[in-house]
Amino acid sequence: MAITETLIKQNLPDVFIPNYELIRVQNNLPDFMAEIDRNKTQCISKSWFKYTSIIMPTIAFSVPNSLKKILEILKEF
Structure with a gap:
């Protein structure tokens, strides 16, 4: 799985806003x-x-703990 990180705003030490893109999912973490x-x-x-697809919200709703794990992985990334 490839993750693309794009910095939306970087004004350290006040603000850091990255955007992560995976297959059919975008994650914004300000x-x-x-x-x-x-x-x-x-x-x-x-x-x-x-x-960006109907499949991902269905999976996210049925397996909420997996989203927490993805978020932890992205924060460590």
Whole structure:
């Protein structure tokens, strides 16, 4: 399986927004960072999935834990 990463926005240390494309799935993972104090940073992560076929939403609905595993793999990527 090939994963293509495209950087939508990179304004570190405030914003990092990558987009990942797999077969018939797009995953957008924006991360927003805010300094709490000199030694702490708050990171807010969001995730959006866009499916380009009817098969993928059906699989995602029936096997929700697999999406969590894919998300973990993408974050490590």
